[in-house]
Amino acid sequence: MPKGQLLQQHPNTTRCCALVIVSVVALVVAAPAAGAYDNSGNHHHPRPHLVQPGNASAVTALLERVMPGSSTHFVLSLSTSLCSSDSSVACFRLQDMDAPGTAGTRRLAVSATSANELSAGVGYYLREYCNITIGWERAGGSTFAAAPSLAFPSADDPRVVAAGAPASPPWPPVGPRSIVVRRAVPWSFAQNVCTSSYTLVWHSWAQWEAYLDWAALWGINLLPALTGQEEVQYKVLSAFGLDDDTLRGWFNGPALLTWSRGQNSHGNGVMGPLPRSWMKAQWSLQRDRILPRMTALGIVGQLPAFQGNVPWQLAHLLDDSNITQGSGQGNGTGWMDSRDPNFARIADKWMETLLADFGTCGHVYQMDGFFLPTGWGADKPAAAMSMAPTAATAAT
Numbered sequence: 001m002p003k004g005q006l007l008q009q010h011p012n013t014t015r016c017c018a019l020v021i022v023s024v025v026a027l028v029v030a031a032p033a034a035g036a037y038d039n040s041g042n043h044h045h046p047r048p049h050l051v052q053p054g055n056a057s058a059v060t061a062l063l064e065r066v067m068p069g070s071s072t073h074f075v076l077s078l079s080t081s082l083c084s085s086d087s088s089v090a091c092f093r094l095q096d097m098d099a100p101g102t103a104g105t106r107r108l109a110v111s112a113t114s115a116n117e118l119s120a121g122v123g124y125y126l127r128e129y130c131n132i133t134i135g136w137e138r139a140g141g142s143t144f145a146a147a148p149s150l151a152f153p154s155a156d157d158p159r160v161v162a163a164g165a166p167a168s169p170p171w172p173p174v175g176p177r178s179i180v181v182r183r184a185v186p187w188s189f190a191q192n193v194c195t196s197s198y199t200l201v202w203h204s205w206a207q208w209e210a211y212l213d214w215a216a217l218w219g220i221n222l223l224p225a226l227t228g229q230e231e232v233q234y235k236v237l238s239a240f241g242l243d244d245d246t247l248r249g250w251f252n253g254p255a256l257l258t259w260s261r262g263q264n265s266h267g268n269g270v271m272g273p274l275p276r277s278w279m280k281a282q283w284s285l286q287r288d289r290i291l292p293r294m295t296a297l298g299i300v301g302q303l304p305a306f307q308g309n310v311p312w313q314l315a316h317l318l319d320d321s322n323i324t325q326g327s328g329q330g331n332g333t334g335w336m337d338s339r340d341p342n343f344a345r346i347a348d349k350w351m352e353t354l355l356a357d358f359g360t361c362g363h364v365y366q367m368d369g370f371f372l373p374t375g376w377g378a379d380k381p382a383a384a385m386s387m388a389p390t391a392a393t394a395a396t
Contacts, residue, residue, distance in 0.1 A: 054115025054298035092121030095178035116298030120219030197258035225301030228283035248273035306350035
């Protein structure tokens with residue numbers, strides 16, 4: 001279920017418009033995205049300053065992916081002051097209109113304050129007026145294919161002929177008055193750090209594309225963007241003297257990357273070593289496909305910041321007494337105290353690399369600071385929570 005999450009901004013994160021989230025458990029508590037919008041007119045929430053405006057053409061392309069031929073019914077537009085003189089109010093508006101140059105042919109005008117609200121407005125119309133289910137692939141999927149008469153306006157389209165559906169039926173109107181729906185909460189959040197590993201790590205671009213379309217149609221505007229982080233880690237930690245065998249052997253295999261990303265509390269090098277080619281392929285998918293599409297659809301990516309987990313060998317390379325070794329299966333991992341000056345050095349290098357690889361603005365930075373490890377000592381949660389100011393400063 002899509003989630004909503006509270007965010008805390010560090011006062012020094014203005015240059016790149018960065019927020020830093022510290023997650024102290026593996027799962028977060030949140031509110032459904034279905035309740036992120038309110039059409040009563042009684043509530044609204046300012047649009048978050050980090051939200052990317054995106055563009056209407058990206059939403060048109062989304063429509064053609066999920067319902068080929070359907071975009072001709074929609075007239076899509078963006079306006080930052082659509083629902084109020086205050087441009088910070090986020091909303092979308094649906095209104096029936098006559099198609100230019102035709103008599104009695106209706107189209108639907110969808111206006112919104114950003115591409116995210118625009119796609120949410122389209123999704124709202126498809127669900128509430130066309131009785132279409134918009135679902136995640138792994139939870140049953142959508143019913144776009146079950147409504148061919150809505151999707152294909154041309155009588156000779158082979159998919160219409162094969163389905164035996166009538167040509168050019170009327171789209172449901174929204175009525176004589178326009179429908180205005182305002183965002184009731186600033187963020188609609190989906191996933192957690194485990195989803196990115198156990199499920200999305202196996203996605204091809206076609207599956208990622210369908211997943212992002214689903215998120216956009218539900219108005220989700222904040223998603224973890226953790227793909228490709230092992231390549232960033234590899235480059236950063238190599239700069240501090242760790243060799244190829246050590247780093248690839250420290251990462252877990254693709255099926256268990258959540259453990260690597262959560263301080264290796266359940267073991268390091270499990271089902272590894274991680275192939276270098278796999279790291280680079282995931283990094284390219286993130287840089288060239290996932291993040292550009294999220295930006296075009298007005299979705300903010302939650303990128304991984306440095307959180308303090310490093311290969312234990314780094315303690316010897318840095319002669320650092322403020323790195324605590326894990327126990328049991330996780331004894332190949334060290335936890336770096338965020339008050340150690342070396343933490344800031346690595347965080348700076350991390351952010352320098354992350355921004356060079358994935359862009360400088362419009363992202364949120366996330367740290368999974370406490371993943372229930374054993375043998376770390378009683379002060380680990382406090383050290384984890386102190387990471388935010390250091391990493392936030394690095395983000396600027």
